[in-house]
Amino acid sequence: MFPLFYDPTMIIVFPALILAMYAQAKVQGTFQHYLRVPSARGLTGAQVAQELLRRNGLEGVRVEMIPGNLTDHYDPRRQAVRLSNAVYNGRSLAALGVAAHETGHALQHATQYLPLNIRHSLVPVANLGSQLGLPLAILGFFFFGSELMVQLGIVLFAGAVLFQVVTLPVEYNASSRALAMLEGGGYLSRQELNGAKNVLNAAALTYVAATLVAVLHLVRLVLMAGLLGNRRR
Numbered sequence: 001m002f003p004l005f006y007d008p009t010m011i012i013v014f015p016a017l018i019l020a021m022y023a024q025a026k027v028q029g030t031f032q033h034y035l036r037v038p039s040a041r042g043l044t045g046a047q048v049a050q051e052l053l054r055r056n057g058l059e060g061v062r063v064e065m066i067p068g069n070l071t072d073h074y075d076p077r078r079q080a081v082r083l084s085n086a087v088y089n090g091r092s093l094a095a096l097g098v099a100a101h102e103t104g105h106a107l108q109h110a111t112q113y114l115p116l117n118i119r120h121s122l123v124p125v126a127n128l129g130s131q132l133g134l135p136l137a138i139l140g141f142f143f144f145g146s147e148l149m150v151q152l153g154i155v156l157f158a159g160a161v162l163f164q165v166v167t168l169p170v171e172y173n174a175s176s177r178a179l180a181m182l183e184g185g186g187y188l189s190r191q192e193l194n195g196a197k198n199v200l201n202a203a204a205l206t207y208v209a210a211t212l213v214a215v216l217h218l219v220r221l222v223l224m225a226g227l228l229g230n231r232r233r
Contacts, residue, residue, distance in 0.1 A: 009220040009227075016216045020209040023202075030202035031070065034094035034195045035086060039188060045087040045099030052103045052181050053081070061106050065089075072098050074105035076120065081106055093188070097196030100182050101203075104174035115169045126163035133157025137221045140228075147228040154221045161218050164211040171207050175200040 043051075049063045062080040065088040066072075072083050081102045087095045108116040133156035140149025179197055182188045188196060 009223045012220050012223070013213065013216045016209065016212040020206070020213055023205040023209040027070070027199075027202040027206050030199055031094050031098075034097070034199050035090065035092045037093045037195055038091050039093055039096055039192055041187060042091050043096070043187065045083055045090050045095035048096050048182075048187055049081050049083065049099040049103045052100060052185065053106060055181075055185065056107055056110070058106055058110055063088075070098075072102050074102045074109070076105075076109045079106070079109075093192055093195035094199045096182060096187060097178065097199045098203075100178035100187075100196070101174050101200055103181070104177035105170075107177055108170065108174060113170070113173065115166055115173070119163060119166045119170055122159065122163045122166060125159035129156040129158065129160035129163075133160060134217065134221075137224060141224045145228060147225055150221060150225040150228060154218065154225060157214075157218055157221060161211075161214045164207075164214040167207055168211055171204055175204060 046063050046065070053059065053061050053063070060079060062078075064080050064082050065085060066082045068084055069086065070084065072087050074081050081099075083099055083102065087098045089095075105116070107113075133153045135153075136156065137150045137153025140146040140153060178200065179193060182196060183190070183193050
């Protein structure tokens with residue numbers, strides 16, 4: 001039907017891929033900019049995270065340093081807020097914003113925030129879908145001409161897409177909690193808060209872009225199944 005490896009449906013995904021590349025550049029640039037802007041109080045990201053956890057009765061949650069850049073995350077299984085060196089030891093607006101954001105995830109876990117629970121339950125499905133969904137559909141489309149394989153790939157990949165969609169409210173809520181805690185606790189002034197907000201908004205854009213890429217890939221797979229179905233008729 002088409003020359004080998006020529007896929008006319010890829011044009012659907014190109015805009016989202018461009019947005020994803022822009023989002024990555026944006027978050028790197030914004031983070032690096034505010035990494036050079038120190039906070040007035042001079043606390044490190046680790047100190048702020050520890051204080052916020054203590055204030056919210058989560059003394060059992062550890063704050064740990066991990067290697068890498070922008071590798072910060074909350075591990076619900078180990079109940080640990082893990083911060084990269086630039087955030088853990090940093091005293092910048094970027095460091096405090098990221099540290100508070102990851103602490104926000106710890107609070108979500110402690111309060112059984114529903115979207116977070118849903119996201120955790122989808123992890124096995126998302127891993128399977130992201131690893132097998134697209135490859136199975138591509139093989140079915142290009143090599144086997146199998147509508148069934150493409151449809152199975154769609155079902156698997158849909159789990160990964162659902163995970164991305166549920167991630168959006170989880171991340172936005174964590175950022176909202178972070179900014180409220182930083183302002184309410186007096187860690188950042190209103191002007192400084194704008195810098196932390198810019199960092200978190202840039203990070204949120206990467207999740208939006210990733211979700212859009214996933215959704216458009218799913219649309220692409222549906223079109224592939226339709227093309228194979230039309231060829232058989």
